[in-house]
Amino acid sequence: xxxxxxxxxxxxxxxxxxxxxxxxxxxxxxxxxxxxxxxxxxxxxxxxxxxxxxxxxxxxxxxxxxxxxxxxxxxxxxxxxxxxxxxxxxxxxxxxxxxxxxxxxxxxxxxxxxxxxxxxxxxxxxxxxxxxxxxxxxxxxxxxxxxxxxxxxxxxxxxxxxxxxxxxxxxxxxxxxxxxxxxxxxxxxxxxxxxxxxxxxxxxxxxxxxxxxxxxxxxxxxxxxxxxxxxxxxxxxxxxxxxxxxxxxxxxxxxxxxxx
Amino acid sequence: xxxxxxxxxxxxxxxxxxxxxxxxxxxxxxxxxxxxxxxxxxxxxxxxxxxxxxxxxxxxxxxxxxxxxxxxxxxxxxxxxxxxxxxxxxxxxxxxxxxxxxxxxxxxxxxxxxxxxxxxxxxxxxxxxxxxxxxxxxxxxxxxxxxxxxxxxxxxxxxxxxxxxxxxxxxxxxxxxxxxxxxxxxxxxxxxxxxxxxxxxxxxxxxxxxxxxxxxxxxxxxxxxxxxxxxxxxxxxxxxxxxxxxxxxxxxxxxxxxxx
Numbered sequence: 001x002x003x004x005x006x007x008x009x010x011x012x013x014x015x016x017x018x019x020x021x022x023x024x025x026x027x028x029x030x031x032x033x034x035x036x037x038x039x040x041x042x043x044x045x046x047x048x049x050x051x052x053x054x055x056x057x058x059x060x061x062x063x064x065x066x067x068x069x070x071x072x073x074x075x076x077x078x079x080x081x082x083x084x085x086x087x088x089x090x091x092x093x094x095x096x097x098x099x100x101x102x103x104x105x106x107x108x109x110x111x112x113x114x115x116x117x118x119x120x121x122x123x124x125x126x127x128x129x130x131x132x133x134x135x136x137x138x139x140x141x142x143x144x145x146x147x148x149x150x151x152x153x154x155x156x157x158x159x160x161x162x163x164x165x166x167x168x169x170x171x172x173x174x175x176x177x178x179x180x181x182x183x184x185x186x187x188x189x190x191x192x193x194x195x196x197x198x199x200x201x202x203x204x205x206x207x208x209x210x211x212x213x214x215x216x217x218x219x220x221x222x223x224x225x226x227x228x229x230x231x232x233x234x235x236x237x238x239x240x241x242x243x244x245x246x247x248x249x250x251x252x253x254x255x256x257x258x259x260x
Numbered sequence: 261x262x263x264x265x266x267x268x269x270x271x272x273x274x275x276x277x278x279x280x281x282x283x284x285x286x287x288x289x290x291x292x293x294x295x296x297x298x299x300x301x302x303x304x305x306x307x308x309x310x311x312x313x314x315x316x317x318x319x320x321x322x323x324x325x326x327x328x329x330x331x332x333x334x335x336x337x338x339x340x341x342x343x344x345x346x347x348x349x350x351x352x353x354x355x356x357x358x359x360x361x362x363x364x365x366x367x368x369x370x371x372x373x374x375x376x377x378x379x380x381x382x383x384x385x386x387x388x389x390x391x392x393x394x395x396x397x398x399x400x401x402x403x404x405x406x407x408x409x410x411x412x413x414x415x416x417x418x419x420x421x422x423x424x425x426x427x428x429x430x431x432x433x434x435x436x437x438x439x440x441x442x443x444x445x446x447x448x449x450x451x452x453x454x455x456x457x458x459x460x461x462x463x464x465x466x467x468x469x470x471x472x473x474x475x476x477x478x479x480x481x482x483x484x485x486x487x488x489x490x491x492x493x494x495x496x497x498x499x500x501x502x503x504x505x506x507x508x509x510x511x512x513x514x515x516x517x518x519x520x
Contacts, residue, residue, distance in 0.1 A: 132506060132508070136506075141500050238400065238401070239399075240399045246392060248392070248508070248509065249396040249399075249512040252512040256496075256513045259499070
Protein backbone atom coordinates (compact mmCIF):
# COMPACT_ATOMS: atom_id res chain seq x y z
CA UNK A 1 0.00 0.00 0.00
CA UNK A 2 1.10 3.53 -0.65
CA UNK A 3 0.78 6.14 2.07
CA UNK A 4 -0.18 9.68 1.23
CA UNK A 5 0.85 12.30 3.76
CA UNK A 6 -1.48 14.81 5.40
CA UNK A 7 0.08 17.60 7.37
CA UNK A 8 -2.61 20.25 7.26
CA UNK A 9 -5.47 20.30 9.72
CA UNK A 10 -7.49 22.00 6.97
CA UNK A 11 -7.06 19.10 4.53
CA UNK A 12 -10.36 18.14 2.90
CA UNK A 13 -10.07 14.51 4.08
CA UNK A 14 -9.53 15.71 7.64
CA UNK A 15 -12.55 17.99 7.42
CA UNK A 16 -14.67 15.19 6.02
CA UNK A 17 -13.58 12.93 8.91
CA UNK A 18 -14.54 15.58 11.47
CA UNK A 19 -17.94 16.17 9.88
CA UNK A 20 -18.64 12.43 10.05
CA UNK A 21 -17.43 12.31 13.64
CA UNK A 22 -19.54 15.25 14.77
CA UNK A 23 -22.87 15.04 12.98
CA UNK A 24 -25.40 12.29 12.58
CA UNK A 25 -26.78 14.09 9.50
CA UNK A 26 -23.44 13.72 7.69
CA UNK A 27 -23.28 10.04 8.61
CA UNK A 28 -26.79 9.55 7.29
CA UNK A 29 -26.14 11.46 4.07
CA UNK A 30 -22.91 9.64 3.19
CA UNK A 31 -23.53 6.18 4.62
CA UNK A 32 -20.09 6.39 6.24
CA UNK A 33 -18.87 6.55 9.85
CA UNK A 34 -15.58 6.96 11.68
CA UNK A 35 -13.66 5.10 14.37
CA UNK A 36 -10.65 5.95 16.52
CA UNK A 37 -8.15 3.53 18.01
CA UNK A 38 -6.41 0.49 16.57
CA UNK A 39 -8.59 -1.96 18.41
CA UNK A 40 -11.90 -0.57 17.18
CA UNK A 41 -10.63 0.02 13.63
CA UNK A 42 -9.18 -3.49 13.40
CA UNK A 43 -12.34 -5.07 14.91
CA UNK A 44 -14.34 -3.25 12.27
CA UNK A 45 -12.17 -4.42 9.36
CA UNK A 46 -11.98 -7.97 10.72
CA UNK A 47 -15.76 -8.20 10.92
CA UNK A 48 -15.93 -7.56 7.18
CA UNK A 49 -16.97 -3.91 7.18
CA UNK A 50 -15.38 -2.08 4.20
CA UNK A 51 -12.77 0.46 5.33
CA UNK A 52 -12.55 3.48 3.02
CA UNK A 53 -9.57 5.21 4.58
CA UNK A 54 -7.09 4.72 7.42
CA UNK A 55 -5.21 7.62 9.00
CA UNK A 56 -2.22 6.90 11.16
CA UNK A 57 0.61 8.76 12.79
CA UNK A 58 4.28 7.90 12.27
CA UNK A 59 4.40 6.76 15.91
CA UNK A 60 1.50 4.35 15.37
CA UNK A 61 3.11 3.04 12.17
CA UNK A 62 6.43 2.54 13.97
CA UNK A 63 4.63 0.59 16.69
CA UNK A 64 3.13 -1.57 13.94
CA UNK A 65 1.73 -4.99 14.79
CA UNK A 66 -0.18 -7.61 12.86
CA UNK A 67 -3.59 -6.04 13.38
CA UNK A 68 -2.44 -2.69 12.00
CA UNK A 69 -0.95 -4.51 9.01
CA UNK A 70 -4.23 -6.25 8.22
CA UNK A 71 -6.19 -3.03 8.69
CA UNK A 72 -3.91 -1.12 6.31
CA UNK A 73 -3.82 -3.92 3.74
CA UNK A 74 -7.60 -4.02 3.51
CA UNK A 75 -8.19 -0.25 3.28
CA UNK A 76 -8.98 1.58 0.04
CA UNK A 77 -6.68 4.47 0.95
CA UNK A 78 -4.08 5.00 3.67
CA UNK A 79 -2.71 8.26 5.02
CA UNK A 80 0.14 9.24 7.29
CA UNK A 81 -0.90 12.16 9.46
CA UNK A 82 1.12 14.57 11.59
CA UNK A 83 0.53 14.73 15.35
CA UNK A 84 -1.42 18.01 15.07
CA UNK A 85 -3.69 16.38 12.47
CA UNK A 86 -4.18 13.36 14.76
CA UNK A 87 -5.22 15.73 17.55
CA UNK A 88 -7.75 17.31 15.21
CA UNK A 89 -9.17 13.90 14.25
CA UNK A 90 -9.37 12.69 17.83
CA UNK A 91 -12.20 13.25 20.25
CA UNK A 92 -10.38 11.62 23.15
CA UNK A 93 -7.96 13.10 25.66
CA UNK A 94 -5.13 10.81 24.57
CA UNK A 95 -5.31 10.20 20.80
CA UNK A 96 -4.24 6.71 19.83
CA UNK A 97 -2.88 7.63 16.42
CA UNK A 98 -5.07 5.31 14.33
CA UNK A 99 -8.37 6.39 12.75
CA UNK A 100 -10.58 5.13 9.96
CA UNK A 101 -13.56 5.96 7.81
CA UNK A 102 -15.76 2.94 7.13
CA UNK A 103 -18.95 2.09 5.28
CA UNK A 104 -22.07 1.61 7.39
CA UNK A 105 -23.12 -2.02 7.21
CA UNK A 106 -26.80 -2.32 6.25
CA UNK A 107 -29.20 -2.88 9.16
CA UNK A 108 -31.52 -4.85 6.92
CA UNK A 109 -31.50 -8.62 6.98
CA UNK A 110 -32.28 -8.79 10.68
CA UNK A 111 -35.86 -9.26 11.69
CA UNK A 112 -37.03 -10.20 15.18
CA UNK A 113 -38.23 -13.81 15.23
CA UNK A 114 -40.51 -15.73 17.56
CA UNK A 115 -38.90 -16.49 20.90
CA UNK A 116 -36.14 -13.88 20.53
CA UNK A 117 -35.39 -11.22 23.11
CA UNK A 118 -34.92 -7.68 21.85
CA UNK A 119 -34.28 -4.48 23.75
CA UNK A 120 -35.71 -1.27 22.29
CA UNK A 121 -34.23 2.11 23.19
CA UNK A 122 -36.47 5.12 22.78
CA UNK A 123 -34.62 8.39 22.18
CA UNK A 124 -31.56 7.54 24.29
CA UNK A 125 -29.57 10.79 24.23
CA UNK A 126 -26.29 9.90 25.89
CA UNK A 127 -23.91 7.97 23.59
CA UNK A 128 -22.25 6.41 26.66
CA UNK A 129 -25.59 4.90 27.59
CA UNK A 130 -26.20 3.51 24.09
CA UNK A 131 -22.68 2.05 24.10
CA UNK A 132 -22.97 0.58 27.59
CA UNK A 133 -26.36 -0.99 26.83
CA UNK A 134 -25.00 -2.55 23.64
CA UNK A 135 -22.00 -3.98 25.51
CA UNK A 136 -24.23 -5.52 28.16
CA UNK A 137 -26.65 -6.81 25.53
CA UNK A 138 -23.82 -8.62 23.76
CA UNK A 139 -22.46 -10.10 26.99
CA UNK A 140 -25.86 -11.41 28.07
CA UNK A 141 -26.79 -12.77 24.65
CA UNK A 142 -29.68 -10.43 23.78
CA UNK A 143 -30.96 -11.10 20.22
CA UNK A 144 -30.67 -7.50 19.11
CA UNK A 145 -31.30 -3.82 19.74
CA UNK A 146 -34.02 -1.66 18.28
CA UNK A 147 -32.85 1.96 18.27
CA UNK A 148 -35.63 4.53 17.99
CA UNK A 149 -34.35 8.07 17.68
CA UNK A 150 -31.83 9.74 19.96
CA UNK A 151 -28.19 8.87 19.53
CA UNK A 152 -27.53 6.96 16.27
CA UNK A 153 -25.72 3.64 16.19
CA UNK A 154 -22.72 5.13 14.37
CA UNK A 155 -22.06 7.85 16.95
CA UNK A 156 -18.31 7.51 17.61
CA UNK A 157 -18.67 7.92 21.39
CA UNK A 158 -21.35 5.23 21.47
CA UNK A 159 -19.21 2.92 19.32
CA UNK A 160 -16.25 3.40 21.64
CA UNK A 161 -18.29 2.84 24.80
CA UNK A 162 -19.78 -0.26 23.16
CA UNK A 163 -16.30 -1.75 22.64
CA UNK A 164 -17.39 -2.35 19.05
CA UNK A 165 -20.42 -4.42 20.04
CA UNK A 166 -22.68 -1.98 18.14
CA UNK A 167 -21.01 -3.29 14.98
CA UNK A 168 -21.46 -6.94 15.96
CA UNK A 169 -24.97 -7.06 17.43
CA UNK A 170 -28.08 -7.00 15.23
CA UNK A 171 -29.15 -3.35 15.55
CA UNK A 172 -32.32 -2.13 13.84
CA UNK A 173 -33.40 1.48 13.61
CA UNK A 174 -36.96 2.73 13.52
CA UNK A 175 -38.40 6.20 13.17
CA UNK A 176 -41.73 5.24 14.67
CA UNK A 177 -41.35 2.89 17.60
CA UNK A 178 -45.07 2.77 18.41
CA UNK A 179 -45.86 1.49 14.89
CA UNK A 180 -42.94 -0.94 14.96
CA UNK A 181 -44.09 -2.32 18.32
CA UNK A 182 -47.61 -2.78 17.06
CA UNK A 183 -46.29 -4.64 14.02
CA UNK A 184 -43.97 -6.80 16.15
CA UNK A 185 -46.79 -7.55 18.58
CA UNK A 186 -47.93 -10.42 16.36
CA UNK A 187 -44.54 -12.13 16.70
CA UNK A 188 -43.29 -11.22 20.17
CA UNK A 189 -44.81 -10.03 23.46
CA UNK A 190 -44.12 -6.30 23.82
CA UNK A 191 -43.27 -4.52 27.07
CA UNK A 192 -42.59 -0.97 28.15
CA UNK A 193 -40.49 -0.39 31.27
CA UNK A 194 -41.78 2.28 33.65
CA UNK A 195 -40.79 3.61 37.08
CA UNK A 196 -44.24 2.82 38.39
CA UNK A 197 -44.79 0.56 41.37
CA UNK A 198 -48.20 -0.45 39.94
CA UNK A 199 -46.61 -2.15 36.90
CA UNK A 200 -45.63 -5.83 36.98
CA UNK A 201 -42.26 -6.41 38.71
CA UNK A 202 -39.87 -7.59 36.01
CA UNK A 203 -39.01 -10.64 38.08
CA UNK A 204 -42.61 -11.86 37.82
CA UNK A 205 -42.76 -11.68 34.03
CA UNK A 206 -42.50 -14.87 31.97
CA UNK A 207 -40.15 -14.10 29.10
CA UNK A 208 -40.08 -17.66 27.80
CA UNK A 209 -42.04 -16.63 24.72
CA UNK A 210 -39.48 -13.94 23.89
CA UNK A 211 -39.89 -10.20 24.21
CA UNK A 212 -39.36 -6.73 22.87
CA UNK A 213 -38.82 -4.54 25.91
CA UNK A 214 -38.61 -0.76 25.68
CA UNK A 215 -36.30 1.40 27.81
CA UNK A 216 -37.17 5.09 27.55
CA UNK A 217 -35.34 8.36 27.25
CA UNK A 218 -33.10 9.34 30.18
CA UNK A 219 -35.17 12.32 31.23
CA UNK A 220 -38.69 11.52 30.13
CA UNK A 221 -38.95 7.74 30.04
CA UNK A 222 -41.11 5.89 27.53
CA UNK A 223 -43.44 8.11 25.45
CA UNK A 224 -47.23 7.90 25.74
CA UNK A 225 -47.57 6.55 22.20
CA UNK A 226 -45.17 3.71 22.95
CA UNK A 227 -46.83 3.00 26.31
CA UNK A 228 -50.08 2.56 24.43
CA UNK A 229 -48.56 0.40 21.74
CA UNK A 230 -46.87 -1.98 24.22
CA UNK A 231 -48.93 -4.94 25.41
CA UNK A 232 -47.72 -4.73 29.02
CA UNK A 233 -45.78 -2.61 31.50
CA UNK A 234 -42.94 -3.85 33.66
CA UNK A 235 -40.98 -2.18 36.43
CA UNK A 236 -37.85 -2.66 38.50
CA UNK A 237 -39.03 -2.42 42.10
CA UNK A 238 -36.92 0.16 43.93
CA UNK A 239 -36.37 0.71 47.59
CA UNK A 240 -34.44 3.95 47.45
CA UNK A 241 -34.93 7.00 45.29
CA UNK A 242 -36.67 6.03 42.06
CA UNK A 243 -34.86 8.74 40.11
CA UNK A 244 -31.60 7.05 40.95
CA UNK A 245 -31.61 4.22 38.42
CA UNK A 246 -30.04 5.40 35.17
CA UNK A 247 -30.92 4.08 31.73
CA UNK A 248 -27.86 1.83 31.36
CA UNK A 249 -28.25 0.25 34.82
CA UNK A 250 -31.99 -0.24 34.34
CA UNK A 251 -31.35 -1.81 30.93
CA UNK A 252 -28.73 -4.16 32.44
CA UNK A 253 -31.18 -5.44 35.05
CA UNK A 254 -34.05 -5.73 32.56
CA UNK A 255 -31.93 -7.63 30.01
CA UNK A 256 -30.62 -9.91 32.76
CA UNK A 257 -34.20 -10.80 33.69
CA UNK A 258 -35.22 -11.21 30.05
CA UNK A 259 -32.47 -13.79 29.60
CA UNK A 260 -33.42 -15.94 32.62
CA UNK B 261 -24.92 37.14 54.13
CA UNK B 262 -22.27 39.33 52.59
CA UNK B 263 -20.84 38.47 49.20
CA UNK B 264 -17.19 39.00 48.45
CA UNK B 265 -16.29 39.36 44.80
CA UNK B 266 -13.69 37.28 42.96
CA UNK B 267 -12.72 38.39 39.49
CA UNK B 268 -9.26 36.87 39.14
CA UNK B 269 -8.73 33.31 38.00
CA UNK B 270 -5.53 33.41 40.05
CA UNK B 271 -7.36 34.18 43.31
CA UNK B 272 -6.14 31.92 46.14
CA UNK B 273 -9.68 30.63 46.86
CA UNK B 274 -10.07 29.70 43.20
CA UNK B 275 -6.75 27.88 43.21
CA UNK B 276 -7.68 26.03 46.39
CA UNK B 277 -10.97 24.97 44.79
CA UNK B 278 -9.17 23.64 41.71
CA UNK B 279 -6.65 21.71 43.79
CA UNK B 280 -9.50 20.07 45.70
CA UNK B 281 -11.30 19.33 42.44
CA UNK B 282 -8.28 17.80 40.76
CA UNK B 283 -6.38 15.81 43.38
CA UNK B 284 -7.42 13.16 45.83
CA UNK B 285 -4.31 13.96 47.90
CA UNK B 286 -5.50 17.53 48.50
CA UNK B 287 -8.94 16.26 49.50
CA UNK B 288 -7.35 13.83 51.93
CA UNK B 289 -5.01 16.42 53.41
CA UNK B 290 -7.67 19.05 54.00
CA UNK B 291 -10.74 16.94 54.73
CA UNK B 292 -12.64 19.08 52.21
CA UNK B 293 -14.22 18.43 48.81
CA UNK B 294 -15.95 20.41 46.07
CA UNK B 295 -19.24 20.24 44.19
CA UNK B 296 -20.58 21.95 41.09
CA UNK B 297 -24.19 22.70 40.27
CA UNK B 298 -27.04 24.04 42.38
CA UNK B 299 -28.71 20.68 42.76
CA UNK B 300 -25.66 18.86 44.12
CA UNK B 301 -24.58 21.79 46.33
CA UNK B 302 -28.09 22.18 47.77
CA UNK B 303 -28.47 18.41 48.30
CA UNK B 304 -25.20 18.49 50.20
CA UNK B 305 -26.20 21.39 52.46
CA UNK B 306 -29.68 19.96 53.02
CA UNK B 307 -28.25 16.64 54.14
CA UNK B 308 -26.41 18.46 56.95
CA UNK B 309 -22.90 18.55 55.50
CA UNK B 310 -21.14 21.79 56.52
CA UNK B 311 -20.54 24.10 53.54
CA UNK B 312 -17.39 26.19 53.89
CA UNK B 313 -17.79 28.38 50.84
CA UNK B 314 -20.24 28.96 47.98
CA UNK B 315 -19.19 30.56 44.70
CA UNK B 316 -21.83 31.84 42.36
CA UNK B 317 -22.08 33.91 39.21
CA UNK B 318 -24.27 37.02 38.93
CA UNK B 319 -26.46 35.07 36.48
CA UNK B 320 -26.99 32.26 39.01
CA UNK B 321 -27.75 34.81 41.75
CA UNK B 322 -30.25 36.58 39.50
CA UNK B 323 -31.96 33.27 38.79
CA UNK B 324 -32.18 32.78 42.55
CA UNK B 325 -34.68 30.30 43.99
CA UNK B 326 -35.37 28.89 47.43
CA UNK B 327 -32.70 26.21 47.29
CA UNK B 328 -29.98 28.73 46.44
CA UNK B 329 -31.17 30.93 49.29
CA UNK B 330 -30.91 28.10 51.81
CA UNK B 331 -27.50 27.08 50.45
CA UNK B 332 -26.14 30.62 50.75
CA UNK B 333 -27.68 31.21 54.18
CA UNK B 334 -25.99 28.12 55.62
CA UNK B 335 -22.53 28.73 54.14
CA UNK B 336 -19.60 30.10 56.12
CA UNK B 337 -18.53 32.33 53.24
CA UNK B 338 -20.15 33.36 49.97
CA UNK B 339 -18.47 34.72 46.84
CA UNK B 340 -19.68 36.28 43.63
CA UNK B 341 -17.48 35.13 40.75
CA UNK B 342 -17.07 36.44 37.22
CA UNK B 343 -17.91 34.18 34.26
CA UNK B 344 -14.20 33.55 33.51
CA UNK B 345 -13.69 32.46 37.13
CA UNK B 346 -16.73 30.17 36.89
CA UNK B 347 -15.21 28.59 33.77
CA UNK B 348 -12.01 28.00 35.70
CA UNK B 349 -13.89 26.36 38.60
CA UNK B 350 -15.98 24.16 36.32
CA UNK B 351 -15.04 20.78 34.99
CA UNK B 352 -18.14 20.49 32.84
CA UNK B 353 -18.80 21.74 29.32
CA UNK B 354 -21.63 24.01 30.43
CA UNK B 355 -20.83 25.48 33.87
CA UNK B 356 -23.90 25.92 36.03
CA UNK B 357 -22.64 28.94 37.92
CA UNK B 358 -22.91 27.50 41.44
CA UNK B 359 -20.01 25.78 43.24
CA UNK B 360 -19.16 24.94 46.82
CA UNK B 361 -16.42 23.70 49.09
CA UNK B 362 -17.74 21.40 51.81
CA UNK B 363 -16.42 19.39 54.75
CA UNK B 364 -16.11 15.64 54.21
CA UNK B 365 -18.61 13.88 56.47
CA UNK B 366 -16.89 11.22 58.55
CA UNK B 367 -17.22 7.67 57.21
CA UNK B 368 -17.10 6.29 60.73
CA UNK B 369 -20.29 5.32 62.52
CA UNK B 370 -21.28 2.82 59.83
CA UNK B 371 -20.41 -0.78 60.39
CA UNK B 372 -21.81 -3.69 58.37
CA UNK B 373 -24.30 -5.64 60.47
CA UNK B 374 -25.63 -9.19 60.24
CA UNK B 375 -28.06 -9.64 57.37
CA UNK B 376 -27.02 -6.48 55.54
CA UNK B 377 -25.97 -6.40 51.88
CA UNK B 378 -22.83 -4.48 51.04
CA UNK B 379 -21.06 -4.02 47.75
CA UNK B 380 -17.26 -3.68 47.83
CA UNK B 381 -15.40 -1.99 44.97
CA UNK B 382 -11.76 -2.89 44.55
CA UNK B 383 -9.69 -0.19 42.86
CA UNK B 384 -12.43 1.13 40.56
CA UNK B 385 -10.58 3.66 38.42
CA UNK B 386 -13.33 5.37 36.46
CA UNK B 387 -15.24 7.97 38.50
CA UNK B 388 -18.29 7.48 36.23
CA UNK B 389 -18.35 3.84 37.29
CA UNK B 390 -18.10 4.65 41.00
CA UNK B 391 -20.90 7.20 40.58
CA UNK B 392 -23.13 4.89 38.55
CA UNK B 393 -22.67 2.02 41.01
CA UNK B 394 -23.55 4.28 43.93
CA UNK B 395 -26.68 5.52 42.15
CA UNK B 396 -27.84 1.97 41.44
CA UNK B 397 -26.98 0.89 45.00
CA UNK B 398 -29.18 3.63 46.42
CA UNK B 399 -32.07 2.82 44.06
CA UNK B 400 -31.99 -0.88 44.90
CA UNK B 401 -31.60 -0.37 48.65
CA UNK B 402 -28.08 -1.75 49.14
CA UNK B 403 -26.91 -1.28 52.78
CA UNK B 404 -23.67 0.43 51.86
CA UNK B 405 -20.53 0.57 49.74
CA UNK B 406 -17.04 -0.44 50.74
CA UNK B 407 -14.54 1.49 48.62
CA UNK B 408 -11.06 -0.03 48.48
CA UNK B 409 -8.58 2.12 46.58
CA UNK B 410 -9.07 3.57 43.11
CA UNK B 411 -11.28 6.58 42.74
CA UNK B 412 -12.11 8.20 46.10
CA UNK B 413 -15.68 8.88 47.20
CA UNK B 414 -15.16 12.66 47.03
CA UNK B 415 -14.03 12.69 43.40
CA UNK B 416 -16.21 15.42 41.83
CA UNK B 417 -16.92 13.40 38.67
CA UNK B 418 -17.99 10.41 40.77
CA UNK B 419 -20.18 12.63 42.97
CA UNK B 420 -21.85 14.13 39.91
CA UNK B 421 -22.43 10.74 38.24
CA UNK B 422 -23.82 9.48 41.55
CA UNK B 423 -26.46 12.27 41.61
CA UNK B 424 -25.31 12.91 45.17
CA UNK B 425 -26.00 9.35 46.33
CA UNK B 426 -22.33 9.01 47.40
CA UNK B 427 -23.14 11.59 50.09
CA UNK B 428 -26.31 9.80 51.20
CA UNK B 429 -25.32 6.12 51.18
CA UNK B 430 -23.17 4.60 53.91
CA UNK B 431 -19.74 4.50 52.23
CA UNK B 432 -16.77 2.99 54.06
CA UNK B 433 -13.20 3.15 52.82
CA UNK B 434 -10.52 0.55 53.41
CA UNK B 435 -6.87 0.43 52.46
CA UNK B 436 -6.67 -3.33 52.77
CA UNK B 437 -9.75 -5.04 51.40
CA UNK B 438 -8.43 -8.56 51.99
CA UNK B 439 -8.02 -7.86 55.73
CA UNK B 440 -11.36 -6.10 55.93
CA UNK B 441 -13.10 -9.02 54.22
CA UNK B 442 -11.49 -11.49 56.59
CA UNK B 443 -12.64 -9.40 59.55
CA UNK B 444 -16.19 -9.05 58.15
CA UNK B 445 -16.32 -12.79 57.44
CA UNK B 446 -17.48 -13.39 61.02
CA UNK B 447 -20.54 -11.19 60.47
CA UNK B 448 -21.47 -11.59 56.81
CA UNK B 449 -20.87 -14.13 54.03
CA UNK B 450 -18.18 -12.76 51.72
CA UNK B 451 -18.14 -13.15 47.93
CA UNK B 452 -15.82 -12.18 45.10
CA UNK B 453 -17.29 -11.78 41.60
CA UNK B 454 -15.25 -13.31 38.79
CA UNK B 455 -15.68 -13.81 35.02
CA UNK B 456 -15.22 -17.53 35.46
CA UNK B 457 -17.83 -20.02 34.32
CA UNK B 458 -16.68 -22.44 37.07
CA UNK B 459 -17.83 -20.08 39.86
CA UNK B 460 -21.38 -20.24 41.28
CA UNK B 461 -23.91 -18.43 39.08
CA UNK B 462 -25.10 -15.43 41.09
CA UNK B 463 -28.72 -16.50 40.58
CA UNK B 464 -28.02 -19.69 42.55
CA UNK B 465 -26.58 -17.95 45.60
CA UNK B 466 -28.69 -17.57 48.75
CA UNK B 467 -28.16 -14.01 49.95
CA UNK B 468 -30.75 -14.26 52.72
CA UNK B 469 -28.00 -14.16 55.37
CA UNK B 470 -26.67 -10.92 53.89
CA UNK B 471 -23.45 -10.42 51.95
CA UNK B 472 -20.37 -8.44 51.19
CA UNK B 473 -19.77 -8.88 47.47
CA UNK B 474 -16.63 -7.60 45.75
CA UNK B 475 -16.54 -6.14 42.23
CA UNK B 476 -13.01 -5.78 40.91
CA UNK B 477 -10.99 -3.25 38.98
CA UNK B 478 -12.14 -2.54 35.41
CA UNK B 479 -9.04 -3.98 33.77
CA UNK B 480 -7.80 -6.60 36.18
CA UNK B 481 -10.80 -7.77 38.16
CA UNK B 482 -10.57 -8.86 41.80
CA UNK B 483 -7.00 -9.22 43.14
CA UNK B 484 -5.56 -12.57 44.22
CA UNK B 485 -5.40 -11.49 47.87
CA UNK B 486 -9.08 -10.60 47.87
CA UNK B 487 -10.01 -13.80 46.01
CA UNK B 488 -8.29 -15.73 48.79
CA UNK B 489 -9.93 -13.72 51.54
CA UNK B 490 -13.47 -14.12 50.14
CA UNK B 491 -15.39 -17.19 51.28
CA UNK B 492 -16.94 -17.89 47.85
CA UNK B 493 -16.85 -16.90 44.20
CA UNK B 494 -19.85 -15.90 42.13
CA UNK B 495 -20.23 -15.14 38.47
CA UNK B 496 -22.69 -13.66 36.00
CA UNK B 497 -23.12 -16.34 33.34
CA UNK B 498 -22.49 -14.80 29.93
CA UNK B 499 -23.45 -15.95 26.49
CA UNK B 500 -21.54 -13.41 24.45
CA UNK B 501 -18.06 -11.98 24.89
CA UNK B 502 -17.07 -12.09 28.56
CA UNK B 503 -15.03 -8.91 28.25
CA UNK B 504 -18.18 -7.08 27.29
CA UNK B 505 -19.73 -6.62 30.74
CA UNK B 506 -18.40 -3.43 32.29
CA UNK B 507 -17.99 -2.82 36.01
CA UNK B 508 -21.11 -0.69 36.44
CA UNK B 509 -23.36 -3.10 34.50
CA UNK B 510 -21.95 -6.12 36.34
CA UNK B 511 -22.45 -4.35 39.67
CA UNK B 512 -26.07 -3.51 38.75
CA UNK B 513 -26.88 -7.15 38.02
CA UNK B 514 -25.03 -8.40 41.12
CA UNK B 515 -26.75 -5.91 43.42
CA UNK B 516 -30.13 -6.73 41.87
CA UNK B 517 -29.57 -10.41 42.69
CA UNK B 518 -28.28 -9.61 46.19
CA UNK B 519 -31.52 -7.77 46.93
CA UNK B 520 -33.87 -10.58 45.83
